């Protein structure tokens with residue numbers, strides 16, 4: 535079974551845990567560096583990125599999270615989590631993890647429209663996905679070779695940079711688990727490695 539951590543400092547932690555479980559994987563709440571051991575992937579939830587950053591520093595998680603990123607294991611940032619992953623945050627000299635080759639702008643869907651729902655067309659997801667945006671960031675630009683998976687009203691709201699997946703909205707707040715399942719599909723299942731070599735089955 536795939537073991538997926540959910541950074542559990544602040545924000546929509548419980549909802550991500552439920553979504554991971556609904557997809558048949560094990561979910562681990564991550565608060566301390568040791569909780570990152572033996573995970574196959576990690577979700578950084580939405581919430582408030584400045585608060586999360588303070589807590590990351592307080593719990594001594596910054597270096598362990600960067601080391602986790604260096605292992606090549608998949609990481610998924612939703613909303614504030616995307617801001618934590620981004621290499622550049624508009625108006626700030628200080629990236630957080632700074633590992634995903636995108637530039638993000640915070641709170642970029644207008645003040646009065648703090649939250650809204652919109653049906654999105656997403657590459658790799660069949661049919662529309664009803665997405666919840668809450669004081670959402672958007673991706674202003676992406677580096678070379680980054681896959682843009684969804685654009686809403688001219689703004690990039692979902693992208694993939696190899697092992698890193700990021701979206702502006704909150705996929706965990708609906709009962710539609712297709713985006714969590716998409717993220718889980720980026721994780722190689724250890725049991726896959728136990729399968730016999732495919733050549734065993736090849737016809738002569």
Ligand SMILES: NC(=O)CC[C@H](N)C(=O)O
Pocket residue numbers: 579580581582583584612613614615617640641668669670671
């Ligand atoms: N729903 C969210 O995660 C909001 C993100 C928040 N506006 C931030 O800048 O961190």
